[in-house]
Amino acid sequence: MIDYTSLNTTWAAKPISIAKHTLRDTDREREREREREREREREREREREREREKRETKKETESEKDILR
Numbered sequence: 001m002i003d004y005t006s007l008n009t010t011w012a013a014k015p016i017s018i019a020k021h022t023l024r025d026t027d028r029e030r031e032r033e034r035e036r037e038r039e040r041e042r043e044r045e046r047e048r049e050r051e052r053e054k055r056e057t058k059k060e061t062e063s064e065k066d067i068l069r
Helices: 014-068
Strands: none
16 A cells, blocks of 8 residues: 655656656666566577587587697
């Protein structure tokens, strides 16, 4: 339950004020979720890069072994 006495507005404006705060909170949460998704995407990209480097290193090692034979 919302304590209307703590808000410094008229009674008629309170539901609008509450709605504005709710929208702001929702917007903030959406922005946080977008930021989390961006971070997950960056982590996936780093993981792909690590895998790519491992494959390249493995290929180089195999090439060196072939040369030595």
